[in-house]
């Protein structure tokens with residue numbers, strides 16, 4: 001379990017990191033927390049020749065909350081997300097989801113940027129970001145652009161990020177006060193990736209749902225933001241009939257592979273169950 | 289192979305070395321520094337036997353390169369006893385409550401529990417279990433490990449005399 005050899009680089013600024021990435025092209029790889037990459041390197045599934053450590057790039061750290069938006073630096077760890085009281089006040093879904101990831105030690109190292117940039121369908125934060133309508137800030141040699149989380153994932157380990165771009169931050173529109181939210185994750189044990197999971201964010205106006213977003217984790221090649229699932233709730237009282245329709249839409253949207261977490265049908269069914277539970281819990285949390 | 293210089297503080301002492309960048313921190317601690325308290329269990333980031341404290345966080349040292357720990361301050365189980373050589377509250381707790389059998393997981397358990405108690409001085413049993421959820425024990429069934437941490441928390445919160 002010893003990784004292949006590589007040269008190690010420790011840029012002190014974002015520009016320096018981009019220069020190194022551009023220089024090494026295919027042979028270079030960024031390391032953030034390393035808790036997806038190092039296991040892959042031990043198995044020699046990843047054999048970068050140059051490892052570019054983002055750990056000393058200060059501008060990638062920190063959480064900033066302004067009136068309309070939450071900006072989270074890519075190197076913010078999952079532990080930092082859980083520990084931030086101001087974040088929990090404005091967007092409690094992030095702590096709830098972060099607590100379902102791995103275990104305390106992994107969460108001290110694993111970063112939000114690495115989690116969403118990785119492209120592994122098992123990662124939990126991508127669906128969460130899709131449910132929140134977040135976008136990712138990508139910085140490369142030709143400047144900075146933003147890509148919506150809902151448009152970022154193309155296939156397993158393939159994303160809209162170019163090889164020489166660094167994901168520097170995540171922008172999340174501040175959810176409406178009193179919004180309902182939930183992340184429901186079915187897993188075999190602590191530290192396991194999801195058999196299926198669902199993120200829900202919804203708002204109610206009086207007794208009627210006026211917005212709803214649902215996204216699913218690990219039941220396809222990419223996280224799945226199925227518009228039909230959310231839309232089927234809008235305009236309803238989120239009663240049992242409406243929930244049943246959204247659950248059916250979630251099952252239909254899921255296309256999991258059979259793997260050691262279970263056969264296809266079971267995992268698709270689980271996606272529906274998680275979506276149903278998440279909707280009910282989100283609804284119960286709505287404050288008017 | 290190119291080597292990279294690393295410097296860090298381990299158990300209060302400044303150390304340095306020339307290492308291959310691919311050298312994992314657990315191997316740097318065990319082989320270069322001779323600190324064999326942190327154990328290699330699974331090598332796959334699951335068991336927590338390799339847990340050490342790094343700049344106020346508990347980490348699995350099998351999943352961090354030594355070069356990533358440049359400038360860091362690290363504590364291993366070897367640095368856990370009190371300055372006068374007596375056992376710390378946690379170490380005493382594991383002994384009094386039979387929190388170990390073979391002892392393989394114990395250095396990792398104690399290092400993780402140490403950070404847990406720094407962040408939450410008086411955890412509930414549930415919080416102890418979740419706090420130690422990244423550490424596996426194949427012997428004890430965990431009950432006595434939870435009791436051991438409870439013992440240390442009680443002692444640190446002044447609820448209990450030292451064991452007779």
Ligand SMILES: Cc1cc2nc3c(=O)[nH]c(=O)nc-3n(C[C@H](O)[C@H](O)[C@H](O)COP(=O)(O)OP(=O)(O)OC[C@H]3O[C@@H](n4cnc5c(N)ncnc54)[C@H](O)[C@@H]3O)c2cc1C
Nearest residue numbers: 030032033034035036037102110111113114115123124167
């Ligand atoms: C035992 C264990 C259990 C786990 N369970 C879960 C789980 O249940 N759910 C879950 O979501 N995750 C889980 N993980 C993964 C963990 O959350 C990772 O830490 C996370 O997926 C990646 O973050 P990282 O900072 O460690 O990234 P790294 O491992 O450093 O990087 C991952 C990939 O992203 C790229 N990358 C990193 N940062 C950037 C950036 N800023 N811009 C562009 N590319 C970048 C890297 O080049 C690499 O290809 C688990 C890990 C372990 C070891």
Ligand code: FES
Nearest residue numbers: 329330331336350
């Ligand atoms: S040896 Fe590091 S987690 Fe098992």
Ligand code: FES
Nearest residue numbers: 389391425426427
């Ligand atoms: S005491 Fe043997 S593994 Fe825990």
